Amino acid sequence: MSDRQRADARRNYARILTVADAEVAAHGAEASLEQIARTAGVGSATVRRHFPTRQALLEAVSHDRVEALRVRAQELAGTSDSRTALLTWLGELIDYCVTARGLATALSYEHDADPIRGNSCAATIEEAAAPLLRAAARDGRMSADVTPSELITLVVGMALATEHATDPAARANRLLAITVAGLSPSDDHPAALRSNQ
CATH class of the missing domain: 1.10.357.10 (Tetracycline Repressor, domain 2)
Structure with missing residues (x-):
């Protein structure tokens, strides 16, 4: 993985985590992973790669x-x-x-x-x-x-x-x-x- 890819992965992780924090606060443990992906501007596969x-x-x-x-x-x-x-x-x-x-x-x-x-x-x-x-x-x-x-x-x-x-x-x-x-x-x-x- 290149430096740029690693930097992109770190940014995606941080963005997903920020969105997930807000979604869990609003909807509890059953917050939609698909909604988290949409709001974070990434695909569901990216969310699942970071959080299996x-x-x-x-x-x-x-x-x-x-x-x-x-x-x-x-x-x-x-x-x-x-x-x-x-x-x-x-x-x-x-x-x-x-x-x-x-x-x-x-x-x-x-x-x-x-x-x-x-x-x-x-x-x-x-x-x-x-x-x-x-x-x-x-x-x-x-x-x-x-x-x-x-x-x-x-x-x-x-x-x-x-x-x-x-x-x-x-x-x-x-x-x-x-x-x-x-x-x-x-x-x-x-x-x-x-x-x-």
């Missing part, structure tokens, strides 16, 4: 949000109240999922998964959650047998289940509070529910 699956497109669109959540988890990992740090981060993940259309689907494990690459968004989020979860478990503030994968699967499920609610953020956060009450030691149940109502 819908999952790959959603992961690319969600990359910056996922990176922000990873950085936020690192910031919270150093706080003294490990349970509050974990719940704060999970609340922010929920908020991202219900406001950034397509993110919950990008994190979904069964949605058009790439058998070779796996789900890079989900892997990054799980890695970000792991130190927060370990700290809360170490401090006796969260059940020790809960895995990051299970926790993220729950959050993604809440976001997907509430995306069409009148107030999806409030509904998803309420579900998170109920889930936290079930995951936490028994003396934390009432506080967990009260703090998220």
Whole structure:
């Protein structure tokens, strides 16, 4: 491939990604790939060359949000109240999922998964959650047998289940509070529910 061809490919990728971001924001995870190609001024084959699956497109669109959540988890990992740090981060993940259309689907494990690459968004989020979860478990503030994968699967499920609610953020956060009450030691149940109502 010549330098000019590589430059054209980079420009096409950037243009497709910009259009895809707008389309996913407007139409969610089912945004039309054909419409993205038309708006970007490229053929459908060009879109599919850069993004061979819908999952790959959603992961690319969600990359910056996922990176922000990873950085936020690192910031919270150093706080003294490990349970509050974990719940704060999970609340922010929920908020991202219900406001950034397509993110919950990008994190979904069964949605058009790439058998070779796996789900890079989900892997990054799980890695970000792991130190927060370990700290809360170490401090006796969260059940020790809960895995990051299970926790993220729950959050993604809440976001997907509430995306069409009148107030999806409030509904998803309420579900998170109920889930936290079930995951936490028994003396934390009432506080967990009260703090998220």
